[in-house]
Amino acid sequence: MKIMKRPNILLTGTPGVGKTTLGKELAQRTGLTYVNVGDLAQEGQLYEGFDEEYQCPILDEDRVVDELEDKMGDGGIIIDYHGCDFFPERWFDIVFVLRTDNTNLYNRLESRGYTGKKLQDNVQCEIFQTIYEEAMEAYKEEIVHQLPSNTPEDLERNLEQIVQQCNYRTQFTQAARRTIPMSFGNGSASHFDWVRDMPHYDQVPIGSLPWGQQAPYPLGGEVAASSYDSLPPPPLPENPPVGPDFYPSDVEDQVDDAMDIKPVRRFIPDSVKNFFRASGNQGSKKWTFPPPPPDVNTTTEGVLCSPPHSRAPSPTAPSSYLDPYGGSGGSYNSRKEQATLLGEPLESVSGRSLQTAMTYSEKVEEYNQRYAYMKSWAGLLRILGCAELLLGAAVFACVCAYVHKDNEWFNMFGYSMHSVYGGMYGGTSMGGMYGGTGMSYSGPLTPFVIVVAGMAWIVTVILVVLGMTMYYRTILLDSSWWPITESVINLALALLYLSAAIVYVRDTVRGGLCYYPHFNAGPNAGFCRTEAGQNAAIIFLFLNMLLYLVGAGVCLKLWRHEAARMRRERMGQDMKSEGLPLNMIGAGSSVSVPIQTAPVMASSESYDGKPVNPVMMEPEILRGHIPAGHIPKPVVIADYVAKYPTIQSDEERERYKAVFNDQYAEYKELHAEVQVLTQKFEEMDNLMRNLPQQPSSKIEQERINSIIQDYNRKKADPTYQEKRERCEYLKSKLAHIKQKIQEYDKVMDWNDGYS
Numbered sequence: 001m002k003i004m005k006r007p008n009i010l011l012t013g014t015p016g017v018g019k020t021t022l023g024k025e026l027a028q029r030t031g032l033t034y035v036n037v038g039d040l041a042q043e044g045q046l047y048e049g050f051d052e053e054y055q056c057p058i059l060d061e062d063r064v065v066d067e068l069e070d071k072m073g074d075g076g077i078i079i080d081y082h083g084c085d086f087f088p089e090r091w092f093d094i095v096f097v098l099r100t101d102n103t104n105l106y107n108r109l110e111s112r113g114y115t116g117k118k119l120q121d122n123v124q125c126e127i128f129q130t131i132y133e134e135a136m137e138a139y140k141e142e143i144v145h146q147l148p149s150n151t152p153e154d155l156e157r158n159l160e161q162i163v164q165q166c167n168y169r170t171q172f173t174q175a176a177r178r179t180i181p182m183s184f185g186n187g188s189a190s191h192f193d194w195v196r197d198m199p200h201y202d203q204v205p206i207g208s209l210p211w212g213q214q215a216p217y218p219l220g221g222e223v224a225a226s227s228y229d230s231l232p233p234p235p236l237p238e239n240p241p242v243g244p245d246f247y248p249s250d251v252e253d254q255v256d257d258a259m260d261i262k263p264v265r266r267f268i269p270d271s272v273k274n275f276f277r278a279s280g281n282q283g284s285k286k287w288t289f290p291p292p293p294p295d296v297n298t299t300t301e302g303v304l305c306s307p308p309h310s311r312a313p314s315p316t317a318p319s320s321y322l323d324p325y326g327g328s329g330g331s332y333n334s335r336k337e338q339a340t341l342l343g344e345p346l347e348s349v350s351g352r353s354l355q356t357a358m359t360y361s362e363k364v365e366e367y368n369q370r371y372a373y374m375k376s377w378a379g380l381l382r383i384l385g386c387a388e389l390l391l392g393a394a395v396f397a398c399v400c401a402y403v404h405k406d407n408e409w410f411n412m413f414g415y416s417m418h419s420v421y422g423g424m425y426g427g428t429s430m431g432g433m434y435g436g437t438g439m440s441y442s443g444p445l446t447p448f449v450i451v452v453a454g455m456a457w458i459v460t461v462i463l464v465v466l467g468m469t470m471y472y473r474t475i476l477l478d479s480s481w482w483p484i485t486e487s488v489i490n491l492a493l494a495l496l497y498l499s500a501a502i503v504y505v506r507d508t509v510r511g512g513l514c515y516y517p518h519f520n521a522g523p524n525a526g527f528c529r530t531e532a533g534q535n536a537a538i539i540f541l542f543l544n545m546l547l548y549l550v551g552a553g554v555c556l557k558l559w560r561h562e563a564a565r566m567r568r569e570r571m572g573q574d575m576k577s578e579g580l581p582l583n584m585i586g587a588g589s590s591v592s593v594p595i596q597t598a599p600v601m602a603s604s605e606s607y608d609g610k611p612v613n614p615v616m617m618e619p620e621i622l623r624g625h626i627p628a629g630h631i632p633k634p635v636v637i638a639d640y641v642a643k644y645p646t647i648q649s650d651e652e653r654e655r656y657k658a659v660f661n662d663q664y665a666e667y668k669e670l671h672a673e674v675q676v677l678t679q680k681f682e683e684m685d686n687l688m689r690n691l692p693q694q695p696s697s698k699i700e701q702e703r704i705n706s707i708i709q710d711y712n713r714k715k716a717d718p719t720y721q722e723k724r725e726r727c728e729y730l731k732s733k734l735a736h737i738k739q740k741i742q743e744y745d746k747v748m749d750w751n752d753g754y755s
């Protein structure tokens with residue numbers, strides 16, 4: 001009987017997808033040891049700093065790896081962590097990436113008390129399949145599997161599948177070891193050999209391992225070899241883990257107080273990493289994750305980013321964090337996105353025919369994310385800054401190229417006009433010589449031009465670099481003084497450039513002397529000849545002066561824009577704190593709790609299918625740290641409002657239409673029934689009114705009583721009430737869908753007419 005080591009399993013995924021829930025249950029069922037890296041780090045204080053942005057400790061990955069190394073060698077460990085690329089590849093036999101529908105994840109994280117940037121970044125990570133991509137990069141594709149984790153049924157299915165996977169692996173490896181014992185050297189099996197010796201999942205029929213064949217939980221201890229047959233693997237999840245089949249169905253009430261850790265990131269710039277990743281992907285890695293259905297808010301291409309993971313949101317994080325490119329482009333996620341997205345070709349967002357692989361909304365989102373910052377006033381300033389740098393360099397080069405002419409001038413005349421003409425023209429001053437025109441030229445001032453160009457260049461570099469930083473977007477832009485200061489700096493540079501341009505023009509025409517034929521003759525003619533490079537320098541000088549002027553104007557615009565944004569935010573917060581309806585807060589408002597954009601989908605159909613009237617509840621304002629045990633109140637809106645937002649593509653329109661037609665039939669039927677019932681009630685009402693007030697006999701009295709009872713019973717009939725409410729609900733829902741279809745048609749007609 002051979003003894004073999006137990007498998008090591010990695011459970012990874014965005015925070016909140018359910019790793020801990022699955023990992024603990026799995027450990028219970030299999031007897032494997034569950035290790036939560038977050039807890040491990042907290043116990044051993046395996047940190048190497050504190051991340052100010054996410055307000056969380058930074059994980060010391062090396063120490064975590066050292067800490068786990070021995071355990072992993074023994075096998076039988078389930079690791080739970082929201083990152084995976086720093087673990088040695090050899091550790092794991094199988095990697096499971098848990099995936100959750102965005103809406104579900106949003107609700108879970110929100111119920112944990114995540115808000116603002118932290119919430120958005122985490123959901124974004126899930127949308128972009130960040131962890132899945134990271135896992136695919138870090139491990140062999142064949143050992144990485146995605147598992148849906150939206151419902152308790154998913155949890156159960158996942159548990160069964162993982163147990164089954166492990167069983168299969170155990171049995172297969174044992175069979176393989178017995179059949180080809182030489183391949184394992186001395187015969188002692190290493191659990192790291194498992195995967196390498198296994199057939200690829202695709203090579204064997206799915207689902208051919210009967211459940212009955214499995215020992216229920218054979219991983220609890222060391223496993224005895226029992227079979228020589230090579231076993232096919234159990235079925236892997238075939239459905240995409242996110243999508244309409246996985247709509248939210250659970251209500252979260254857990255407040256997670258576990259210490260959150262943010263992994264230390266490599267020091268290689270993200271853009272460089274992504275460059276190599278992109279080229280690497282093209283070659284070997286094929287995308288195996290099925291494309292998401294069109295109405296799911298995911299993209300087909302993932303973007304790597306680190307899931308920010310912290311105990312509590314930064315209480316001081318300004319709201320400009322919320323704007324992915326206008327405000328928070330410096331964040332790890334956003335920079336990752338930018339680096340990756342910039343490398344991709346931009347597809348037309350207006351072409352209806354191009355909407356195949358990605359939905360229209362995905363394209364719009366991608367486009368917005370890619371250019372959001374550059375479309376903002378701050379982004380325009382950065383573009384202007386780059387142009388200014390280019391022109392400044394050109395000025396510098398052109399002016400320096402003709403410095404030798406200054407030398408020649410200096411050699412001939414020195415730096416005193418008076419002495420030049422005094423010496424040359426018998427001590428007559430220029431004014432005297434040329435009829436008192438007041439012309440004076442004391443020699444070239446090229447150094448001034450060079451100093452101005454150089455200084456402006458350095459200041460511009462500082463502004464451009466500063467403008468790309470988080471500090472600029474979150475601190476400087478949130479201050480009222482900075483845009484004005486930047487405007488003043490730009491204006492000062494424009495004035496300096498103007499003076500440099502004037503000085504240089506004077507230099508090229510020698511203070512105007514070149515207009516005098518007497519001067520512009522003989523050896524002096526050489527000084528007056530204007531070279532192409534000098535002309536270029538003059539043009540560049542004036543152009544740059546204009547750019548700085550425009551920059552000053554843009555700064556003023558930015559000032560007003562930011563002031564308006566801050567005012568809107570204040571108003572939004574005031575309105576929220578006063579409990580006003582959410583839809584009264586302006587659309588552009590970037591309040592710190594993104595309730596309007598939140599996929600809050602409290603169904604107006606209760607669990608038993610009974611329609612419930614939508615209720616607008618007062619939203620809560622959470623400032624600073626979330627108190628322990630705090631459960632935010634839900635914001636309830638009609639489910640169809642969130643489920644049927646603005647239509648973005650023809651496919652979506654078709655889907656809406658199908659839903660409309662389908663439910664319209666139901667509505668018509670219900671409406672007819674309700675009409676009949678209502679009519680009956682009217683008739684009964686009439687009958688009731690006409691009942692004699694004073695019954696003449698006992699029999700009549702009884703008859704009246706029975707009519708009244710019948711009337712009351714029918715009026716209170718729950719079926720009737722339900723039908724009526726359902727009818728009302730369907731009416732509002734169909735009106736909503738119809739309105740969305742009409743809006744879409746209108747926009748499309750307008751677009752067609754426009755193109």
Ligand SMILES: Nc1ncnc2c1ncn2[C@@H]1O[C@H](COP(=O)(O)OP(=O)(O)OP(=O)(O)O)[C@@H](O)[C@H]1O
Pocket residue numbers: 013014015016017018019020021022081082108149150151152153154155250252253254256258
């Ligand atoms: N399959 C599931 N269906 C429904 N709810 C789930 C499922 N899995 C987990 N949950 C719920 O989601 C919430 C978050 O789960 P859990 O703490 O396990 O996530 P996690 O990925 O381990 O998060 P973290 O990485 O922050 O530790 C919990 O309230 C849990 O009950």
